[in-house]
Amino acid sequence: MEAKENGPNGKHSGRVQVMDGPTNPMVTPLLTDLYQFTMAYAYWKAGKHHERAVFDLYFRKNPFGGEYTIFAGLEECIRFIANFKFTEEEISFIHQTLPSSCEDGFYDYLRGIDCADVEVYSVSEGSVVFPKVPLLRVEGPIAVVQLLETPLVNLINYPSLVATNAARHRFVAGKSKMLLEFGLRRAQGPDGGIGASKYCYIGGFDATRISGFKGGAAFGLTVLVTLVIENLLCNVAAGKLFGIPLRGTHSHAFVSSFMSPDEIIDKSLHSSDGSNVCEDFVSRVQTWLSKIQWSISLRGVFGETNQSELAAFTSYALAFPANFLALVDTYDVIRSGIPNFCAVALALSDLGYKAAGIRLDSGDLAYLSCETRKFFVAIEKEFGVPGFGSMSITASNDLNEETLDALNKQGHEVDAFGIGTYLVTCYAQAALGCVFKLVEINNQPRIKLSEDVSKVSIPCKKRCYRLYGKEGYPLVDIMTGENEPPPKVGERILCRHPFNESKRAYVVPQRVEELLKCYWPGKTDKAREDLPPLKDIRERCIKQLEQMRPDHMRRLNPTPYKVLDSSLNFHTDFQLLATTNSYWKRLNYLNGKQVSVSAKLYDFIHFLWLNEAPVGELQ
Numbered sequence: 001m002e003a004k005e006n007g008p009n010g011k012h013s014g015r016v017q018v019m020d021g022p023t024n025p026m027v028t029p030l031l032t033d034l035y036q037f038t039m040a041y042a043y044w045k046a047g048k049h050h051e052r053a054v055f056d057l058y059f060r061k062n063p064f065g066g067e068y069t070i071f072a073g074l075e076e077c078i079r080f081i082a083n084f085k086f087t088e089e090e091i092s093f094i095h096q097t098l099p100s101s102c103e104d105g106f107y108d109y110l111r112g113i114d115c116a117d118v119e120v121y122s123v124s125e126g127s128v129v130f131p132k133v134p135l136l137r138v139e140g141p142i143a144v145v146q147l148l149e150t151p152l153v154n155l156i157n158y159p160s161l162v163a164t165n166a167a168r169h170r171f172v173a174g175k176s177k178m179l180l181e182f183g184l185r186r187a188q189g190p191d192g193g194i195g196a197s198k199y200c201y202i203g204g205f206d207a208t209r210i211s212g213f214k215g216g217a218a219f220g221l222t223v224l225v226t227l228v229i230e231n232l233l234c235n236v237a238a239g240k241l242f243g244i245p246l247r248g249t250h251s252h253a254f255v256s257s258f259m260s261p262d263e264i265i266d267k268s269l270h271s272s273d274g275s276n277v278c279e280d281f282v283s284r285v286q287t288w289l290s291k292i293q294w295s296i297s298l299r300g301v302f303g304e305t306n307q308s309e310l311a312a313f314t315s316y317a318l319a320f321p322a323n324f325l326a327l328v329d330t331y332d333v334i335r336s337g338i339p340n341f342c343a344v345a346l347a348l349s350d351l352g353y354k355a356a357g358i359r360l361d362s363g364d365l366a367y368l369s370c371e372t373r374k375f376f377v378a379i380e381k382e383f384g385v386p387g388f389g390s391m392s393i394t395a396s397n398d399l400n401e402e403t404l405d406a407l408n409k410q411g412h413e414v415d416a417f418g419i420g421t422y423l424v425t426c427y428a429q430a431a432l433g434c435v436f437k438l439v440e441i442n443n444q445p446r447i448k449l450s451e452d453v454s455k456v457s458i459p460c461k462k463r464c465y466r467l468y469g470k471e472g473y474p475l476v477d478i479m480t481g482e483n484e485p486p487p488k489v490g491e492r493i494l495c496r497h498p499f500n501e502s503k504r505a506y507v508v509p510q511r512v513e514e515l516l517k518c519y520w521p522g523k524t525d526k527a528r529e530d531l532p533p534l535k536d537i538r539e540r541c542i543k544q545l546e547q548m549r550p551d552h553m554r555r556l557n558p559t560p561y562k563v564l565d566s567s568l569n570f571h572t573d574f575q576l577l578a579t580t581n582s583y584w585k586r587l588n589y590l591n592g593k594q595v596s597v598s599a600k601l602y603d604f605i606h607f608l609w610l611n612e613a614p615v616g617e618l619q
């Protein structure tokens with residue numbers, strides 16, 4: 001979203017900043033679980049509500065069986081925090097909801113709170129992120145931050161999941177394909193639809209593409225056409241809200257609503273330069289249809305086409321002569337849809353217009369796209385229409401990562417994919433599973449123990465860094481205590497698995513990136529990161545994905561981030577400690593899918609663990 005005058009980056013008003021509220025007006029301080037209010041009351045009652053607490057928001061496992069996640073939703077979190085304030089109506093509802101034994105002073109307290117005393121450090125939106133590393137570190141009075149838990153987790157979970165899903169679809173589709181998000185009708189309600197559109201745009205990791213096709217052969221010329229390929233949406237509301245480019249075709253209903261060409265009343269069409277008028281465009285289309293029916297190269301491919309379909313296409317071309325795109329599978333793609341489309345496109349070409357292409361929405365998309373391409377190329381050759389052979393082919397119909405992959409393996413001629421249900425509903429995985437855990441209170445680190453070691457929280461107010469190796473790839477994310485000196489370029493640092501003593505490695509980083517930056521300083525004077533426009537978030541995502549080592553990205557059995565592979569035998573960045581010499585032992589050494597911690601933090605975690613875990617007694 002472009003920053004507006006009073007937009008997300010806001011202005012200073014007194015000590016707290018003013019910025020637009022969340023995009024969805026349902027995001028209010030009441031959009032939280034009841035238990036946040038009961039805990040807030042109990043904190044207040046115990047006189048603990050002002051105690052300064054630090055919470056980490058993170059997820060435990062990458063989604064979709066992959067080894068990376070895209071972080072999204074931050075701007076909405078900051079907008080929410082910046083505007084966090086109860087209305088009288090909301091307070092009166094909480095009053096009615098909590099037990100009557102709750103004292104009135106609590107409601108006065110609620111009346112007075114905002115997020116001026118809260119600080120939020122966050123990974124930048126659009127970053128590639130990994131399990132266990134805090135995405136957000138939220139510090140403030142415990143009762144206030146507790147109330148923020150549910151909305152913040154909500155505002156990060158789906159955006160990050162769907163952005164990751166979009167990135168994965170983009171990865172399989174390849175950089176050169178146009179991706180259209182078609183999911184609004186299938187999304188989980190209006191917020192799901194708007195969110196999907198916004199965050200799929202972020203996750204569609206395609207850079208602007210310059211592509212050329214050769215045309216003008218008949219004139220002995222080569223015309224280089226520049227196409228700007230982007231992720232596009234059909235969701236008009238999201239287009240308006242976020243300035244995302246919109247694109248669409250038409251549906252089967254439009255085609256089947258026509259019965260015959262006689263329905264077309266106004267048959268005239270201006271040429272593209274306005275220099276002349278074709279009075280009967282319908283007849284011109286018919287003439288072209290006969291020509292292609294009798295053409296040498298296409299003879300026998302089709303007979304009579306469906307005339308009601310031809311009427312629909314002609315009518316659509318009269319409405320949008322400069323953007324004519326036809327859905328060709330209502331009756332029969334090869335025997336009717338494609339020849340009908342070509343007749344209309346050729347008639348448009350006579351008047352200086354270039355048709356936009358076709359959409360296939362059923363059948364074998366690999367086969368049909370290849371047959372369609374052959375047809376287009378034959379038309380270009382026979383009638384000398386430059387560029388006709390490379391006319392765009394869009395495919396849709398229950399597409400997902402697997403079908404895209406299958407199409408790639410078979411070979412296809414699709415230029416653009418329209419993807420709906422599987423993309424926006426995140427069909428392959430329902431939720432990311434973000435959590436919000438207390439890591440410190442009153443400067444005292446806190447830990448949450450669990451039978452399942454992967455669920456043990458990592459205590460302390462922490463700093464997080466990404467360490468990059470010689471080849472420019474990120475090697476490992478490491479967490480340190482707040483006051484530890486940061487890792488330095490060229491200096492060896494010990495990275496330890498937080499819970500497994502034997503898993504450790506020295507890393508000599510070539511670049512160090514601090515991951516958590518201050519996005520909400522509250523009323524402190526700390527410098528605040530700007531909330532970037534949506535297109536910058538998207539560019540960050542594209543760039544970060546390009547930086548990843550390819551084996552982390554592949555669909556089948558990707559290498560977990562920071563697990564060493566055979567190439568590491570030759571890496572001088574890593575020197576493994578201790579006794580392991582063989583490669584297999586090395587591999588096992590760091591094979592925990594955990595984040596790394598500094599030696600000091602490691603020691604502290606284990607000290608705290610032993611302190612908090614009751615000693616069992618066997619009898």
Ligand SMILES: Nc1ncnc2c1ncn2[C@@H]1O[C@H](COP(=O)(O)OP(=O)(O)OP(=O)(O)O)[C@@H](O)[C@H]1O
Binds near residue numbers: 361365396406
């Ligand atoms: N070449 C292909 N390889 C693998 N999957 C494909 C291929 N072509 C299409 N698909 C996928 O196969 C499924 C076909 O869907 P379905 O069985 O509903 O047939 P349909 O073509 O939609 O039929 P209908 O004409 O009834 O709409 C879709 O999920 C589609 O994405």
Ligand SMILES: O=P(O)(O)OC[C@H]1O[C@H](OP(=O)(O)OP(=O)(O)O)[C@H](O)[C@@H]1O
Binds near residue numbers: 185186396397418
């Ligand atoms: O298939 P999805 O990935 O969800 O993409 C969206 C679908 O929505 C539209 O038709 P719709 O499904 O409404 O009708 P249809 O199935 O009869 O084409 C469109 O033609 C796509 O097929």
Ligand SMILES: O=C(O)c1cccnc1
Binds near residue numbers: 247249359418
């Ligand atoms: O524009 C389209 O072709 C479109 C939009 C939404 C769903 N299916 C198709």
Ligand SMILES: [Mg+2]
Binds near residue numbers: 397398
């Ligand atoms: Mg469908």
